[in-house]
Amino acid sequence: GWSFSGAGNQINKYILQGLSQDTIRRLGSLVKYANNIMLVDSSNFQVRNMINCYNLQGDPASKLLLPVGPEFYIGQTDYRISNQYPLVGEAVTWKIFPKNYGLYAKSCLVRFEILKNGGTYRSKDTTITDFKYYDTLSYSFSIDTIGNYSLKATLDYDNQYPNEDPSNNVITLPLPLRNISYTPLKPINNSIIITDSVEFVGLNPQVDLRTNSVKVILEVDTNRFFSSPVLNYSNSNISGVATKVRYRIPVLDSNLVYYWRTNSIINGDSAGWSETEKFVYNPLVAVVSSRSINSDSIVTLYPKLFGQFNPNTVSGLYYTGTGFKLISATGPLEVKSYGSNGSEASYFIIKQYASYADGGENTGMNVAKVRKLTGSVVEIRNFRMSTSTSSDSVLNFLNTFDTTHFVMIMIATNVPGSDSLRQNAKNRIKQFGSLLADSVTRFDQFDSYAFIGYLGAQPQDISEQFHRFTSNFIWTPSFANKTPVFLNTLGTIDFSIGPAHRWKYFEWNRILPPGSSVNFDVTGINVFGTPVPLFTNISTNNFTSLDTVNSSIFPDLKLRAKIEIDSLAGLTSPEFRSLYFKYTPPAEIIPDNYSFIRSDSVVNEGAVVTINARNYNIGFVPAQTVVYKWSAVAYNGLVVLRSDTITTPLQPDSSYLSTVTFNTQGLRNPQTTLDTLDINFEVSMLNNQNDYYPFNNFAFTKIVIAGDSTGPSIDVTYDGNKILDGDIIRAKPEILFRFYDDSKLEYSIADTTGIFIKLDGKRIYYNFAGQLNPEITFTAVNDGSLKTSVLYKPELTAGSHQLQYIGTDMDGNKDTLMNNIYISYDFAVRNLFNYPNPMQGETYFTFDLFAPDSPQSCVIKIFTVAGRLIKDVNSPAHVGFNQIYWDGKDNDGETIANGIYLYKLILEGNGKTETSIQKLAVLK
Numbered sequence: 045g046w047s048f049s050g051a052g053n054q055i056n057k058y059i060l061q062g063l064s065q066d067t068i069r070r071l072g073s074l075v076k077y078a079n080n081i082m083l084v085d086s087s088n089f090q091v092r093n094m095i096n097c098y099n100l101q102g103d104p105a106s107k108l109l110l111p112v113g114p115e116f117y118i119g120q121t122d123y124r125i126s127n128q129y130p131l132v133g134e135a136v137t138w139k140i141f142p143k144n145y146g147l148y149a150k151s152c153l154v155r156f157e158i159l160k161n162g163g164t165y166r167s168k169d170t171t172i173t174d175f176k177y178y179d180t181l182s183y184s185f186s187i188d189t190i191g192n193y194s195l196k197a198t199l200d201y202d203n204q205y206p207n208e209d210p211s212n213n214v215i216t217l218p219l220p221l222r223n224i225s226y227t228p229l230k231p232i233n234n235s236i237i238i239t240d241s242v243e244f245v246g247l248n249p250q251v252d253l254r255t256n257s258v259k260v261i262l263e264v265d266t267n268r269f270f271s272s273p274v275l276n277y278s279n280s281n282i283s284g285v286a287t288k289v290r291y292r293i294p295v296l297d298s299n300l301v302y303y304w305r306t307n308s309i310i311n312g313d314s315a316g317w318s319e320t321e322k323f324v325y326n327p328l329v330a331v332v333s334s335r336s337i338n339s340d341s342i343v344t345l346y347p348k349l350f351g352q353f354n355p356n357t358v359s360g361l362y363y364t365g366t367g368f369k370l371i372s373a374t375g376p377l378e379v380k381s382y383g384s385n386g387s388e389a390s391y392f393i394i395k396q397y398a399s400y401a402d403g404g405e406n407t408g409m410n411v412a413k414v415r416k417l418t419g420s421v422v423e424i425r426n427f428r429m430s431t432s433t434s435s436d437s438v439l440n441f442l443n444t445f446d447t448t449h450f451v452m453i454m455i456a457t458n459v460p461g462s463d464s465l466r467q468n469a470k471n472r473i474k475q476f477g478s479l480l481a482d483s484v485t486r487f488d489q490f491d492s493y494a495f496i497g498y499l500g501a502q503p504q505d506i507s508e509q510f511h512r513f514t515s516n517f518i519w520t521p522s523f524a525n526k527t528p529v530f531l532n533t534l535g536t537i538d539f540s541i542g543p544a545h546r547w548k549y550f551e552w553n554r555i556l557p558p559g560s561s562v563n564f565d566v567t568g569i570n571v572f573g574t575p576v577p578l579f580t581n582i583s584t585n586n587f588t589s590l591d592t593v594n595s596s597i598f599p600d601l602k603l604r605a606k607i608e609i610d611s612l613a614g615l616t617s618p619e620f621r622s623l624y625f626k627y628t629p630p631a632e633i634i635p636d637n638y639s640f641i642r643s644d645s646v647v648n649e650g651a652v653v654t655i656n657a658r659n660y661n662i663g664f665v666p667a668q669t670v671v672y673k674w675s676a677v678a679y680n681g682l683v684v685l686r687s688d689t690i691t692t693p694l695q696p697d698s699s700y701l702s703t704v705t706f707n708t709q710g711l712r713n714p715q716t717t718l719d720t721l722d723i724n725f726e727v728s729m730l731n732n733q734n735d736y737y738p739f740n741n742f743a744f745t746k747i748v749i750a751g752d753s754t755g756p757s758i759d760v761t762y763d764g765n766k767i768l769d770g771d772i773i774r775a776k777p778e779i780l781f782r783f784y785d786d787s788k789l790e791y792s793i794a795d796t797t798g799i800f801i802k803l804d805g806k807r808i809y810y811n812f813a814g815q816l817n818p819e820i821t822f823t824a825v826n827d828g829s830l831k832t833s834v835l836y837k838p839e840l841t842a843g844s845h846q847l848q849y850i851g852t853d854m855d856g857n858k859d860t861l862m863n864n865i866y867i868s869y870d871f872a873v874r875n876l877f878n879y880p881n882p883m884q885g886e887t888y889f890t891f892d893l894f895a896p897d898s899p900q901s902c903v904i905k906i907f908t909v910a911g912r913l914i915k916d917v918n919s920p921a922h923v924g925f926n927q928i929y930w931d932g933k934d935n936d937g938e939t940i941a942n943g944i945y946l947y948k949l950i951l952e953g954n955g956k957t958e959t960s961i962q963k964l965a966v967l968k
Contacts, residue, residue, distance in 0.1 A: 051091045055082060064147055067112035072104025113207050114175070115146030116199040118215045123197075128677070129724075129744060131222045131251075132187055132315065139182045140197050140215065142172065146208070149175040155201040156183040158219075159194045162573020169201070188316075190227055192739045193219040220742045222250040222637070225315045226260040226287070226308040229662065229736065231323045232629060236346045238327040240296060244289040245662065246306045247740065248282055249315065250637045260287050261307040266295075268303050268320060268351060275304075285634045286662050298326040301351035322352050329624075342664045343629055345541065348622035353537065360535030361607060367555070367621035370532045370607060375419045379494035379507075379524040381454040388521075390456040390492075395419045395530065401426075401456035408434075408459050408487050411441060412452035416498060418611045419530035422449065429459055429487040435466035442472045445499060450528070451476050453495040455487065462487035477501030480510040490519035496526045531617065535607040541625060542569070542600030543734045545665045547590035548626040552605065554585060555621065559614020563606050564588070568598030575602065590627070596732030599630075632663030632736035633670060633694065633727050635743035640725075642747060649712045649751035649855055656703040657725045657743055659694075666693035669730040674704040677722040679713035685723075689730065702727075708747075714755035714857040721747050755857035756785040756831075758849050762865075763922075772866045772924040775842075775896040781834040783851040791831040792824050798852035799832055804845055808836065840867045868894035868923075871956040876949055878930075882965035885939070889917070889928045891949065891960070898922040899953035904930070907946045914940065921951060932966070942966050 058078035062068040068077055085091050118140060126137040142154065152175045158166040172179050187193060199213040230245035231237065244262055251258060260282055264275035274294050279287060293302070302323050308315040329346055347353060350363045361368040378393040389402030392412050401410055408429040413422040427438050445451055453473070465484050473481040476497035484493050490513035497506035509522035554562040566579040566588075576598070582588055593601070607620050639658040647653055655674075661667045674685040686704040694700055702725070712719040725743040729735060759782045760766070762773050783791075783799050791799075801808045801820070810822050821835045849861040876891040889904055902921035907913055914934040921928075933939055944965055951958045 069108045069110060071106045111146035113147055114144055114149035114205050115208055116142060116152060117145055117212045118142045118199055120215060123215060129220055129222055129742060132190055132224045135184060135186050137182055137184045138195060139180060141180055142199050143178055144175045152200055153202045154181055155198045157196040158185065159196055160191045187221060190221060190223050190225050190739060193221060195219050221739050223247060223740055224249045224251055224310055225318060226306040228306050228318050228321050229632060232343045233321045234345045234347045234352050235323050235343050236326045236329045237323055241290060241292045244291060245286055247286055249308045249310060251310055252638055253283065257311050258282060259309040262289055264302060264304045266300050266302060285636050285660050293325050296325055298324065301349050343627060345625040357538040360532045367619040368537060368607065369619050370535050370609060370617035372529050372531045374527045375530045377450065377452065377496055377526045379452050379454045379496055381492040381494040381522040390454050392452055394421050397421055399424055407457045409438060410454050410456055413445060414450040414452060415611055416448050416450055417531055417615060418533050429462045432463050434463050435469045439469040439472055447499050450496060450498050455491060455493040458489055459487045475499060477503060477506035478508055479503060480508050483510045489513045492519060492522040494522040494524035496524045533609050533611055537605040537620065539603040539623060543630055543736055544595045544599060544627045545630040545734060546628040547593045547595055549587055549589045550623065550625040551587055552585045552623045553621040555619040557614055557616035557618060559610040560618035561608050562618050562620050565604045567602040568593060569600035569602060570598055595734060599734045629664040630734040630736050631661050631665050631667040633659060633661050633667050634740045635659045635725055635727050637743040640745040646748040647708055649749050650709045652705060652707050653747060654705045655723060656701055658699050658701050659727045660699045661694045661696055663696055663736050666695050667729055668693050668733060670694055671728045671730060672702040673726045675724045676711055678711045708749050709856055712749040712751045717750065719749045721749055723747065751855050756783060756851050756853040756859045758783055758851045758859050758861050760849055760861055767863060769864050772868060772892060772894060774923045775867050776839050779836040781836060781849050782830060783832045784829045785831050785853045786829050787853060789854050790826045793822060796822050800850055801836055802848040842867050842869045869896045870894045871958050873949060873958050873960045876960045876962055878964050882967035883932060884968050886932045887930055891926055893921060893923055893926060895923050899951045901952045903950050904928060905948045909944050940966060942968055
C-alpha cells in the first residue's frame with residue numbers, strides 16, 4: 045500500500061503494537077487491529093485514503109511463528125570460561141550468552157550456581173534488564189577447597205514468566221580442579237587400627253614439582269586443637285602423585301582419639317589445613333560385633349568416643365561419658381489473667397507455644413493440661429461458665445489429670461449472667477496445691493485468677509494469684525509462672541559415610557529403658573548429590589545388611605541415629621553408645637600431571653607428535669576397567685585424539701602408561717603463527733565403578749604448533765558486481781573467483797585440488813574426460829597476496845541455484861563462500877516502487893528485473909494525473925535489482941509542484957517490451 049508518511053507510520057506502529065503488546069500473530073488480524081484503531085479518525089484525509097489503499101499481501105490466516113511472550117534460551121555452547129581447569133584459589137571468570145527469542149522482557153533473573161557433589165556450594169543472582177534478544181553476563185569466583193565441582197546457570201530462576209518454556213533455560217558444565225592441597229586419603233575417617241602402626245596416605249599437590257618449591261605437612265595429635273602434636277612431619281622432596289608416612293602409634297590406648305590433618309606450602313604460601321580426620325586404636329573391636337571381620341571388608345568404622353563426633357552432627361543430646369542421652373532443659377510456663385480488660389489479652393505460654401484469650405474469644409475459665417516430663421500440650425479447654433453444668437464440666441476435665449501433668453488455669457473476659465464454680469470443683473483444684481481456689485466464685489465481673497500446679501503439689505511447688513474487682517472499673521491482672529525442667533523427646537546423630545565400592549552392614553550399641561528407642565534411618569546420596577530414603581526406623585541393632593544397596597547408584601550414605609522417648613510410656617532417656625560400620629572403599633585413580641613425555645614440544649603444523657603419561661591407582665580395590673581419553677583443546681573446539689578402554693584391572697599401588705600419537709594438521713589456529721595447544725589426558729572407570737576422589741582425573745600438557753599466520757580469503761564477482769544472497773543474475777554470467785593468501789608460497793595448476801567451485805552441490809572440474817572444461821579457466825597469478833583467479837562462464841537454467849566457492853591454502857587453512865542465486869528466462873518487472881514516497885525534492889525508483897540478459901534500453905516516463913508527460917528518465921538497467929535516481933525536476937529543469945503523479949517504466953530487449961505503472965506523491 046501507499047500512504048502519507050504520518051498515517052503510514054501510525055499504522056506501522058499499531059501493527060507492531062498488536063504484535064508486541066496484544067500478542068496477535070495472524071497477518072489479517074494484525075492489519076485489522078491497526079485499521080480498527082485508526083478508523084475513529086477516518087474523517088482525516090490522510091487516514092481515510094491510507095486505509096482505503098492499504099492491501100494485505102498473502103493469506104490473512106497465516107500465523108507468525110513467534111511466541112506470545114518472552115522465550116529465553118541458553119545452549120550448551122553459549123559460554124566462555126577463562127580457565128577450564130583452574131587451581132584451587134585461582135580466579136575464574138565465567139561468561140554466559142543468554143538469548144530471548146520471544147517478546148521483550150523488562151527483567152529476567154539469572155542464577156549462577158557452583159555445585160559441589162551435585163549440591164549448591166555457592167550462588168549469585170543477577171538480573172538482565174530490558175532483555176531484548178542477546179545479552180552477556182559474567183560471574184567471577186574462586187574455589188577454596190578441593191572437591192567435585194560443576195557450574196550451573198538458570199534463566200528466569202524465579203519463574204516470573206510461567207508461560208515461558210523452562211526446558212532450555214539451564215546450562216550445566218563440569219569444573220575439574222587442579223589440586224594444590226596435600227589431600228588426606230588413608231586412613232578413612234573414624235576407622236579403627238588393629239596394629240601398633242598406621243600408614244598415612246595423602247595426595248600430592250598438582251603443581252610442577254620441578255619448577256615450584258613444594259612442602260607437604262602432616263600433623264597428628266590426641267587433642268582436636270593440635271596444641272601439642274605427637275607427630276609433626278614435613279617433606280620438601282616429594283615426587284609422584286602421593287606421599288605415604290608410616291607411623292608407630294605412641295600410646296596403644298583404645299580410649300584415645302587420634303586426630304590428623306594435612307597441609308602444603310607452595311612457594312612460601314600455605315594451601316590451608318585439610319579437614320581433621322580421626323582414627324582409634326582397638327585390636328579387640330571384632331568382639332564388639334556379632335559378626336567376625338570378613339576378609340573382603342577393608343574398613344571398619346567404630347565411632348564411640350566423644351572426640352569422634354563432630355558437634356554439628358549431634359542435636360538434642362549430651363555426652364554422659366559412655367554415650368549420648370537426651371538433653372533436659374528448663375522451659376517457661378506462664379499464665380496471665382487480665383479479667384475483662386478488653387485492651388490486653390489473657391494467655392498461656394507453654395515452652396514455645398502460646399494460647400491467647402481476647403476479643404470475646406475463650407471467655408470464662410480456661411484450663412491447660414501439660415505433660416510434666418516434656419512440656420508438651422495435651423489439651424487446652426475453655427469453659428464459658430454460662431450454665432449450671434459448667435462447673436461439672438470443669439470437674440470432669442480435672443479428673444482426667446494424674447501426677448504426670450501440670451494444670452494451668454486462668455480467667456479471661458467476663459461472661460454476663462454466668463454461673464459460679466461449685467465447691468466440689470474448687471476442692472479438686474485444691475488437690476493440685478491451690479490456696480486461693482475458694483476465692484473463685486464468679487465470672488460476670490472483672491476478677492482475675494492465674495494458677496499453675498500438679499496433683500499432690502505443696503504450696504511452695506505452685507504459682508497462684510487472685511485479684512477481685514472492687515469498683516470504678518479498676519481491676520488488677522493475675523500472674524503465675526514456673527520454670528520446670530523438661531526432657532527432649534528426640535535427639536539425633538548424623539553419620540556421613542563414603543564413597544564406597546561395596547556396602548556391607550552395620551550394628552550399634554545402646555541402652556533402652558522402658559518406653560524409649562534408638563532407631564536408624566539410612567539415606568542414599570546418589571551421584572548427583574540428591575538424598576533418597578532407603579530404610580527408616582531400623583530398630584534391630586545387631587545386624588543390618590546393606591549389601592543390596594547399589595554403590596554405583598548411591599556412592600555415599602547418610603545414617604541418622606534417632607534417640608527417642610515415648611513420654612506416655614517412659615520417663616528415662618535411652619543412651620546411644622557406639623556404631624559399628626563395615627564397607628569397602630573404592631579405587632582412587634589419578635594421573636600424574638607431571639609424568640608427560642613428549643616427542644617434541646614445538647612442531648610445525650602437520651608433524652606427528654607422540655605423548656605418554658602415567659596413571660596410578662592408590663585406592664583400596666582394583667580399578668577393573670579404565671578408559672584413557674586424550675583430547676586437544678583446539679581453536680575451533682575439543683578434538684578427541686584417542687580413547688582406549690583397558691580391561692586388565694589396575695591393582696592398588698600400581699600404574700599404567702598411556703600413549704597417544706597424532707597428526708597436528710588442522711589443530712593450529714590459522715590466525716596465529718605460533719599456537720599453544722592444550723592436551724588433556726583424562727582417566728575414568730567403566731562398569732559402574734566409583735572413584736574415591738573424582739576431581740583429580742585430569743592431567744594437562746601443552747605443545748606449540750608453528751605455521752602460516754593468516755588463513756586464505758576469497759572474492760567473487762558476477763559480471764563485475766558483488767551480489768547478495770538470493771539475487772537475480774544473468775543466465776550466462778561471467779563469474780570471477782579470486783583466491784588470496786598472505787604466505788610467500790606460490791601456487792600452480794596443481795593446486796586446483798584445493799581451489800574449486802560447486803554448482804548445486806556438484807564440483808565443477810577443470811578437466812572433463814581428458815579435455816579442458818571450456819566453461820572454467822584456472823590461472824596461477826602469484827601477484828602479492830592474489831594467488832589464483834578462476835573465470836567461470838556457465839549457462840544456467842531457470843530457477844534457483846547454489847554456487848559454493850572453496851579455497852584451501854598449503855597449510856590446510858580454508859575459506860568458503862556460498863551464494864544462492866535465481867535465474868529467469870522471463871522478461872518481467874517485479875516490486876516496482878519509489879522511495880521516499882511521498883517525495884519532497886528527489887526520489888529513487890527501484891525494481892527487480894527477471895530476464896536472461898540485460899535490456900537494451902530503460903526509460904521511466906512521468907505524467908500528471910491528466911496524462912501530460914513532464915519527464916523522461918533514461919538509465920541503463922541490468923538483470924536483478926535496479927535503483928534509478930530522479931532529482932524531482934521536469935524536462936524543463938523546473939521542480940514539480942505538490943500533487944499526485946503517475947510514472948511508467950519501459951524496458952526493451954531481445955525483441956520484447958515490458959512496462960509497469962505506479963503512482964507517486966509530492967508533498968513539500
